[in-house]
Amino acid sequence: MQTKYIWLILFSLLISCSSEDSEDYQNIPIDYQVPSNFPPIAYNMATNPLTEKGFELGKKIFYDGRLASDGVVSCGFCHIQENAFTHHGHTFSHGVGEGVGTRNAPPIQNMAFQTQFMWDGAANHIELLSMIPIASEIEMDGDIIAIMNMMKNDASYQKLFQQAFPNKEINPENMLKALAQFMTMLTSSNSKFDKFRRNESGGTLNQEELAGYALFNQKCASCHATDIFTDNSFRNNGLSINPMINDLGRYKVTEIESDKLKFKVPSLRNIELTAPYMHDGRFFTLEGVLNHYASGVTNTQNLDPLLNNNGTLGIPLNATEKQQLIAFLKTLTDNEFITNPKFAEF
CATH class of the missing domain: 1.10.760.10 (Cytochrome c-like domain)
Known part of the structure; x- marks a missing residue:
């Protein structure tokens, strides 16, 4: 009788843990609706479906200064929400080591409806554009290997990558896809x-x-x-x-x-x-x-x-x-x- 009771306890704990894991790893799709007065979306989201955990991960990455060599300059450093995600008041973008760029930081909004990015079109895909400021010596001066190591040793990143992507991998492709999901959601359509x-x-x-x-x-x-x-x-x-x-x-x-x-x-x-x-x-x-x-x-x-x-x-x-x-x-x-x-x- 006692043995049976112990097994019942163990079974209930197993079910509880399994349910908790299932809930933790549930990744709910985001039903993105194109505003009725907008043109068709330019980004093929079928290759990177919007999900709650993907967006959450992208937002965390966007505001994380640890992507930069100084541990301070995040994407959000030059793209401030109250200024439509631009660097209001600064003629040129600012970066690590008090570096100053040569161009004004453009706002980030309705990116999924655009086909060319940066003032010179250096990126033509929303999943690629983030690597330009991350790698720029003047802007973030990030080292992709160091960034991956940082994320792999961060428990919150470990969990979010597992939740956000089927392959659960912490790699540059998934990082850029998560950032693309966050930027896709930055839709300004209620003026x-x-x-x-x-x-x-x-x-x-x-x-x-x-x-x-x-x-x-x-x-x-x-x-x-x-x-x-x-x-x-x-x-x-x-x-x-x-x-x-x-x-x-x-x-x-x-x-x-x-x-x-x-x-x-x-x-x-x-x-x-x-x-x-x-x-x-x-x-x-x-x-x-x-x-x-x-x-x-x-x-x-x-x-x-x-x-x-x-x-x-x-x-x-x-x-x-x-x-x-x-x-x-x-x-x-x-x-x-x-x-x-x-x-x-x-």
């Missing part, structure tokens, strides 16, 4: 403009904003296309060459002469929050950006044809039109996105 487009409550644009939207469609939407506000192309928008950095843009990647001085058309989502602007952060206000297009365009090599109308450079804009455009651009601010605790570090 006043979005609600206007979807005929939702809170989406009423005033007369000035509507006038700005009409102007935008007339003068800006050919490059800042769709409700993602980029056509994913590379263009020369007539900036004078910055002698401090002599950045040749897309040419650095392709070495094709016609790509000199071309940079990726950025999304305008949350533009109110992401100053300074342009690849070199030269403009600190939206007024400065519009003044450039109205009267500051220079006829540099490979200037975009849209900015040269029979020798007249730029986009004609008067003071009222600039004010209306800025009013419209501010409707792209998504306060739900920048305050969502799901994306926050803690």
